[in-house]
Amino acid sequence: MTVHVVADQGEVLEFLGNPETHAVSEPVKRIDTHGAVVFLAGRDAYKVKRAVRFPFMDFSTIEKRKLACERELEINCANAPGIYLDIRSITRSKTGLEFGGKGKVVEWAVHMRRFDEDATLDRLAKREGLSKLLIADLAHVVLWSHERAARKNFDAAGALDRYILENAETFAESPDLFSAERIRRVTASSRTALAGNRGLLVARQRAGHVRRCHGDLHLRNIVLIAGKPILFDALEFDEAMATGDILYDLAFLVMDLLERGFRQAANALLNHYLWESGNEAHLAGLALLPLFLSVRAAIRAKVVAASLPYLDDRARKEAARDAERYFSLAEQFLIPSAARLVAIGGLSGTGKTTIAEELAPRIGRMPGAIHLRSDIERKQMFGAAETQRLPQTAYGPSATAEIYARLRRKAKLALEAGASTICDAVHATPDERACIESVAQDLAIRFDGIWLEAPLGLRIGRVEGRRDDASDADANYVRKQSTVDVGALSWRRLDASEMPPRIVADALAMLGEPQELAERAEAPP
Template identity: 45%
Template sequence: MKHGAAAVTQPQDRTVAFLSDPAAHCGSGPVEVIETHGAYIFLCGRTALKLKRAVHYDYMDLSTVEKRHRLLLRELELNRPAAPMIYRDVLPVTEGPEGLSLGGKGTPVDYVLRMWRFPAEEELDRIAAAGGFDGALADATGAAVARYHRATPERPCDGAPLIGDILDELGRVFAEFPDAASAPDATAWLQAARTEWTTQRGLLTERGAAGHVRRAHGDLHLRNLVRINGAPVPIDALEFDETLGTCDLLYDIAFLVMDLLHRDLAPQACRTLSAWLREMGGAEDSGLAALPLFLSVRAAIRAMVLLQTDAARATPGASEAEIAAYLRLARTVLASAPPVLVAVGGMSGSGKSVLARALAPGLGRAPGAVWLASDLERKAGRDMLRHLAQESYSKHNRTAVYDRLFARAGHLLAAGHSVLLDATFLDCRLRTLAEATARTAGVPFNGFWMDAPEEVLRARVAARCGDASDADVTVLEIQLAQQTGAMSWHRIDASGPPEEALQAARALLG
């Protein structure tokens, strides 16, 4: 075995040539062929066919027809529940008197997974590359992944060996490329990652016992999410290894967060993670101490796959720059950054949420502070744009929302992650409780109060659309009539462009 791939014992040249011919697809137009390290994808008309490559990696054995058939069936089983609009069936490629045919009655020589084709531009990696992965899509993606995760079956087990075994596998594969330019970086990363794994080993074990390890997606990066009818849908779950597909849910979402970081989309990574945590009901907050390790391992895996893909294509060094970038990220996310608690308050229309979203990516560990907003917390698990009934804003329910914010903040800070609280904080008692949350956690606190003239607030609230907040001008008038009490937080002039408020807040944070 060289570079992690065994010699192909069953050549697929005829099958690939057959599936590349429009005649195999009823002549429905030209065929586009996409190659990955483990598959060929044939796109023609409304149909996509996936043929597993006859390769054998240390971690993935596709060397026989039987093994490829079994894994295609597993891929269909894993993905159809979440994406029935894409996944159809598995068909044989058969050999008969007249040659190869698709779905014929001859002897099967290979198998393909048949799918409905979706527009390539709706893949989230394409959207991100085109600059279209905005905050709204980040929120929707985090929520969609949370819904997917809530439906996954638990696999109670010790979570520590799952990551330890991956580190061992990465060490073996990287060792197969001693002459690669990335070899020194891979060696240094592996040492740092093993140290972090030792630190987090107890937490990983506890999370496995508590039900956070599940049969999850396993390969949840941007290319494996597609927007269908405006909603992100996970596709192409890892099917070739049940052990690799069984993982901590935080490790699963970490692949997506890491992918966004790699693309210099830290604000979107931050919002995606915050949305996922919120829609998981805060159940994953205490596990964030393991996130740096999970992000790091995910980045190293991408570097490893690129090394192996270059080897499989006989183009060693072709991905050298990207491999180096992944390994830099793998080490960067392991760097320590003390947690902080920042709270942003103000009347409706003051721009507090705009400021909070902009500040979050620059606070603490990657991908930034978890954004906890009262408007979003109140609607967790529901349509964020649907107005709630008035009783949802009763004093009792309002107190319950703040209690959840402070409780979640405490768990996140204890896990070493920074938090950004976003709420009106009109009651001075609530501002005191925010400060007390930071003191209890032993972390620095900064409070910002957004000031803007009443006419500016009224104009902004009246112009709102597509916002999670239900506050209208009537609600604002009630707020304006309230007494906020003594103000010890930093006052930010919010009457101008958001960039000016952000600059002022950053200056105060130092």
């Protein structure tokens, strides 16, 4: 990795690291990255750009560093107004350096409100995992940021091609980390995937899905404040790198979750994003996801490798392992995987959604299957919030027929994009079951139908215990539904009276899928 340090910032870094500068008694904490140094002092944080020039980042002049500080403030205020405050000049006086003096400006710093470092999602995930509610909130926040992001007339396909080639060139500078054969293989696979999807990328740009996004969306750049996830530290030094398909922006976060071993959270994040957006174009856009994930992992490998010169021996060895693991993940994302359709049926309270959520991360290519849920589709069709109860008219025959038609249409889009899909609905009639099977038959892919069964009393207890759920079923509905004749069943029956782990294990055995989720990717020997 070619790195050019173009100026000595030692005096500035010493100034910012001095407690007297900030009128605090406790030591100032310093955090080093390849492109910046952050100082935490009391209730404040100051971030200066390193005077460096990389192939992908140029902070070589004070003018460029000032511009980067201004841009960082501007682009982050939308997502994190409570964190980003202003930029400060560091000037020279007769007695030394000071903030905002009348002397010559020697450096610029972004001034931020300090937050609890242990509240960043990378630390939170390592310490206690990521709850379903937090992942749902995170999907909402990311989608909100995408919906308000500026649309751009930008050649996203051309940019990806450049990233792939730049990655290959940079990897070649570190033969001790990345072998020539692996570089050649991942580059060729990436360019093949891009060539096959260039038309889709162009169509998505014309439809407005290419925008100025966060650009650096991973767990370390998300913090939990007052119980809500806040996106910060958006990419500021290169507008082109921060501009792209919104699914490419989302892919960074999905990739980061997968790399850390949180496949279930990665799958839930993607599905919640798709549910909340309600945009069927994103289902077709899933054809791009393997490429997006691979490029994101490759770029992360490159960036981690760039940090090696700034680390001590122990940290350098760990970072080298991280870079190798990211590279391995980039390879794995491009391995073809046949799509399959799984339909889960059963009366209310049999646990269809619970089982579907557990199965989804284990089926198909990373991060797992797309989960289509009739309860979510119904709420969307009637313009209701996920947990808002609908009137009885929303459950009439015509509405239900439309819901199943929507499920089939969306399943077809996802499957055509190469994404395995789980369709979670009652499927109470032979016609409903035959129609979802026909989706797989028309696409010549594997279909599996699973019918969950449980005693009436257990099903009533389950629906009565639901909280904040999209299903409107109650005990009376469950009793009434029990009188319905579901007709002849060709789907495999599964006893759903057991605890969820047992049911999931039985379902996986039926589907021929591994019982355990894959651990985080490891580099081959």
